[in-house]
Amino acid sequence: MLKSVFRRPEKFRVFRQMFFSEVDSIVISSIPLVGFLSIFMGGVISLQTAANMGSPLLPEYTIGYITRSSTILEFSPTIISLILAGKVGSNIASEIGTMRVTEQIDALEIMGVNSIGYLMLPKILATTMFLPFVVIISMVLCLVGGWIAGVQSGLYSTHTYLIGIRAFWYEDAWYVYYALVKTVVFGFLITSIACYYGYYTKGGSLEVGRSSTKAVVAGSVAILLANYVITQLLLV
Amino acid sequence: MIIVDNISKSFGDTDILFDINAKFTEGQVNLIIGASGHGKSVLTKCIVGLHEVNKGSILYDGRDFTAMNRRERIEIRKEIGMLFQGSALFDSMTVEENVMFPLKMFTDMSYEERLERANFCLQRVDIIDKNDLFPAECSGGMQKRIAIARAIAMNPKYLFCDEPNSGLDPKTSIRIDNLIREITYEYNITTVVITHDMNSVMEIGDHIIFINEGKKWWEGDRKEIISTDNEEVVKFVYASQFMQNLRDKLIN
Numbered sequence: 001m002l003k004s005v006f007r008r009p010e011k012f013r014v015f016r017q018m019f020f021s022e023v024d025s026i027v028i029s030s031i032p033l034v035g036f037l038s039i040f041m042g043g044v045i046s047l048q049t050a051a052n053m054g055s056p057l058l059p060e061y062t063i064g065y066i067t068r069s070s071t072i073l074e075f076s077p078t079i080i081s082l083i084l085a086g087k088v089g090s091n092i093a094s095e096i097g098t099m100r101v102t103e104q105i106d107a108l109e110i111m112g113v114n115s116i117g118y119l120m121l122p123k124i125l126a127t128t129m130f131l132p133f134v135v136i137i138s139m140v141l142c143l144v145g146g147w148i149a150g151v152q153s154g155l156y157s158t159h160t161y162l163i164g165i166r167a168f169w170y171e172d173a174w175y176v177y178y179a180l181v182k183t184v185v186f187g188f189l190i191t192s193i194a195c196y197y198g199y200y201t202k203g204g205s206l207e208v209g210r211s212s213t214k215a216v217v218a219g220s221v222a223i224l225l226a227n228y229v230i231t232q233l234l235l236v
Numbered sequence: 237m238i239i240v241d242n243i244s245k246s247f248g249d250t251d252i253l254f255d256i257n258a259k260f261t262e263g264q265v266n267l268i269i270g271a272s273g274h275g276k277s278v279l280t281k282c283i284v285g286l287h288e289v290n291k292g293s294i295l296y297d298g299r300d301f302t303a304m305n306r307r308e309r310i311e312i313r314k315e316i317g318m319l320f321q322g323s324a325l326f327d328s329m330t331v332e333e334n335v336m337f338p339l340k341m342f343t344d345m346s347y348e349e350r351l352e353r354a355n356f357c358l359q360r361v362d363i364i365d366k367n368d369l370f371p372a373e374c375s376g377g378m379q380k381r382i383a384i385a386r387a388i389a390m391n392p393k394y395l396f397c398d399e400p401n402s403g404l405d406p407k408t409s410i411r412i413d414n415l416i417r418e419i420t421y422e423y424n425i426t427t428v429v430i431t432h433d434m435n436s437v438m439e440i441g442d443h444i445i446f447i448n449e450g451k452k453w454w455e456g457d458r459k460e461i462i463s464t465d466n467e468e469v470v471k472f473v474y475a476s477q478f479m480q481n482l483r484d485k486l487i488n
Contacts (some may be wrong), residue, residue, distance in 0.1 A: 110396075
């Protein structure tokens with residue numbers, strides 16, 4: 001299947017249109033949800049960290065430092081990808097699955113269109129290339145959420161929080177690289193697994209629903225496994 | 237002309253088609269009839285290459301489709317138009333975009349040229365001023381006509397129609413049948429229609445093949461089917477008492 005996905009598109013102009021359409025429907029449309037989740041999760045991470053900092057030996061800026069590390073290492077790349085595996089994965093699997101059961105994919109094949117490449121390549125490339133930008137937005141908003149929550153509740157000052165955010169940055173900056181590598185892999189897994197389950201749907205509307213569920217479950221499991229492998233390879 | 241030469245098809249251990257031979261001539265409406273589950277759709281999908289045959293060959297004007305690689309098959313497929321049972325229009329595209337789609341994928345025509353061709357095809361099937369509707373906003377009969385317009389957009393040499401009348405009222409069915417026949421004669425297309433509809437058999441069946449239990453059971457035209465004494469064909473075509481009485485009247 002992957003060989004057909006990456007075969008040269010029949011018409012580059014059509015591919016370009018499809019690609020930007022997928023960037024819009026998969027990536028841009030996810031930004032409001034990602035933004036909302038990130039702001040609130042950032043707030044919760046920093047409040048929980050502050051609530052559990054009982055020792056006077058720990059400096060207050062640790063709250064900002066832990067919020068930053070949790071966000072960059074795990075929340076933004078992994079949890080956001082898991083959430084998108086649900087939103088994007090089910091959407092793609094049901095869209096392609098419906099095309100399969102209503103013979104639209106057969107119609108493409110009869111016309112001589114490489115249906116796998118036509119349907120899957122724009123989705124896979126759009127997600128793989130642009131999901132890292134969504135994750136960067138998530139990281140920023142998560143840190144903003146942490147700042148708003150802490151300052152509003154009076155647990156720490158803006159100055160202390162910013163010190164924490166900037167602490168040990170030269171040593172930890174490459175966590176961003178690690179997070180973006182993970183995101184590229186997760187983006188590929190989310191879309192390719194969803195496309196696979198959608199494309200090989202057999203039957204009717206009931207099976208389209210099943211394919212959609214399978215795509216989300218398999219996509220989530222694949223993300224968790226890949227997360228472990230990448231962490232082992234890059235961090236340990 | 238399409239020649240089906242001794243093809244067989246099985247899925248796993250289940251044999252579906254057995255040594256089928258057929259010749260579909262250009263400028264004729266060729267019908268494949270038979271009961272549900274006896275292999276008509278599989279035969280058609282084998283002919284257009286959606287299923288690979290286990291044995292035999294399919295020749296499109298002497299070109300062996302079964303022996304071709306993917307790239308060569310694409311060239312043949314550009315000459316094929318197909319009308320699916322459920323129309324298979326792309327839901328995310330408007331009527332106009334659906335008809336323009338094959339032109340956009342396989343020609344270097346400008347947008348204006350594609351639009352002109354799409355409008356010509358839509359007018360040919362009596363769809364006027366509906367360009368901006370989506371398939372879901374069209375009736376079943378209209379969807380079939382749009383699908384015919386899309387199928388003829390590339391000036392196909394071969395037209396396949398999978399149960400074009402399913403789910404349509406008799407009046408609309410006749411309209412679709414007439415359209416298929418007119419297009420076939422007008423453009424000298426090799427048309428293959430799968431149908432259960434006996435009205436279609438009597439109206440447009442220039443050449444008819446009856447498939448039963450995966451085998452070609454009978455072959456003839458719409459006049460011969462009235463007088464045939466082939467037991468299985470008679471049971472299928474004249475299943476109701478009304479049709480049997482009609483047949484007796486016609487023969488006598």
